[in-house]
Amino acid sequence: DVKVTQSSRYLVKRTGEKVFLECVQDMDHENMFWYRQDPGLGLRLIYFSYDVKMKEKGDIPEGYSVSREKKERFSLILESASTNQTSMYLCASWTGAFYQPQHFGDGTRLSIL
Amino acid sequence: ELKVEQNPLFLSMQEGKNYTIYCNYSTTSDRLYWYRQDPGKSLESLFVLLSNGAVKQEGRLMASLDTKARLSTLHITAAVHDLSATYFCAVDRLFGGATNKLIFGTGTLLAVQP
Numbered sequence: 001d002v003k004v005t006q007s008s009r010y011l012v013k014r015t016g017e018k019v020f021l022e023c024v025q026d027m028d029h030e031n032m033f034w035y036r037q038d039p040g041l042g043l044r045l046i047y048f049s050y051d052v053k054m055k056e057k058g059d060i061p062e063g064y065s066v067s068r069e070k071k072e073r074f075s076l077i078l079e080s081a082s083t084n085q086t087s088m089y090l091c092a093s094w095t096g097a098f099y100q101p102q103h104f105g106d107g108t109r110l111s112i113l
Numbered sequence: 114e115l116k117v118e119q120n121p122l123f124l125s126m127q128e129g130k131n132y133t134i135y136c137n138y139s140t141t142s143d144r145l146y147w148y149r150q151d152p153g154k155s156l157e158s159l160f161v162l163l164s165n166g167a168v169k170q171e172g173r174l175m176a177s178l179d180t181k182a183r184l185s186t187l188h189i190t191a192a193v194h195d196l197s198a199t200y201f202c203a204v205d206r207l208f209g210g211a212t213n214k215l216i217f218g219t220g221t222l223l224a225v226q227p
Contacts, residue, residue, distance in 0.1 A: 031213065042117075042201060042217040043156075050212065058214070090155065094213050098205075101146050101158035102213060 002027045004093050004105035012111045019078040021108050023091030031094040032074035033102060034058075034066065036087040043090065049074055081112045115140045115206045119218035126192050127226050134221045136185040136202035144205035145185050146215065147176050149198045156201065159187075192225045199223070 007022035025032065031050050035043040035058075045058030047066040055066050063085060067075040074093075078085055088109050092102040116139040126132050136145070144163055148156040160169040162178035162185060169176050173196065175188045185202055199222045203215040 035217075040219060042219040043203075043215075044217070045214060048212075048214065056212075092156075096213075098144055098163060098213065099161055101148070101161055102215070103158070104148075104156040106155045 002029075002093065002103040004091055004103050006089075006091050006105040006108050008108050009106060010109050010111075012113060013078075013081050014113055015081060015083060017078075017081050019081050019110070019112075021076040021078075021089055021091075021110070023074045023076070023093075023105055024072050025074075025093040025103070026072065027093065027095070027103075028071065029093040029103075030071070030096050032068065033092040033094070034064075034074065034076045035090045035092065036060070037090055037107070038087050046076065046089075083112050086110060086112045115142070115204060115216050117202060117204050117216045117218040119200075119202060119221050121221060122219060123222045123224075125224045125226060126189075128193055129191050131191065132189050134187040134189075134200055134223075136187070136204075136218055138183045138185075138204045138216075140206075141180070141183070142204045142206065143180060144213075145178050146203045146205075147185070147187055148201045148203065150201065150220070151198050159200075189223070192223075194225045194227060197223055197225045 033048040034046040049068040091105040094102045147159040160176040165180040167178045199220045203217045
C-alpha cells in the first residue's frame with residue numbers, strides 16, 4: 001500500500017512566521033500535490049510537482065512556495081504566515097497512471113494565531 | 114474554467130434506504146474520481162471512472178459516469194451507519210492531458226440514522 005506521511009497532525013504558529021509542512025511518500029511516485037481543505041470549499045490545489053525540482057502552481061499559490069529536492073519529499077512553505085492560512089493541509093502522491101487515484105496523507109491542521 | 118458541483122451538500126438518510134449523490138461538472142473531462150473522508154481522517158479512494166458509461170460497484174456503493182451529460186452519480190443501496198462520511202467527487206481539468214490536476218466538489222456529508 002502507498003504510504004503518504006505528513007510530519008505533523010497539528011501545528012500552531014504565529015503571524016509572520018515562516019512555516020514548513022513536510023510530506024514523504026514511499027512508493028517512488030513522480031507526482032506530488034499540496035491541497036488545502038476548508039469547510040464549504042472542498043479541496044483546492046496549491047502546488048504540484050511532477051518531478052524532482054519541477055513544480056507548477058495550482059489554483060491558490062499566493063503566499064506559498066514549495067520545494068522538492070528529493071523524489072520522496074515535497075515541502076510546502078508559508079513564507080510569512082497569516083491568519084487566513086489557518087486550514088487543513090493535505091499532501092497527495094500519484095503514480096502517473098490515470099486508472100490510479102491520488103493517495104492522500106492524514107493532513108496537517110494548521111492554526112495561525 | 115472547470116467547476117464541479119455536488120448535490121446535495123448534506124444528506125440525512127435512514128438505514129436501509131437508497132439514495133443518489135450527484136456530481137456535475139462544467140467542461141469536458143474524461144477522468145472522474147470519488148473519495149470518502151471520515152471525520153478527522155484523510156481521503157480514501159472509492160472509484161476511478163475513465164470513460165463514458167463507466168460503472169463501478171463496491172459493496173453498497175455504485176458509481177457511474179456520463180461524459181456527455183457531464184454527470185457522475187454515486188448510488189447508495191440499503192444504507193448502513195458505517196457509510197456515514199463526507200463524499201467528494203473530483204474531476205481532472207485537462208481533457209486528455211498528461212497531468213492529474215483535479216478540481217474537487219465541495220463534498221456531500223452523509224449521515225445514516227438508525
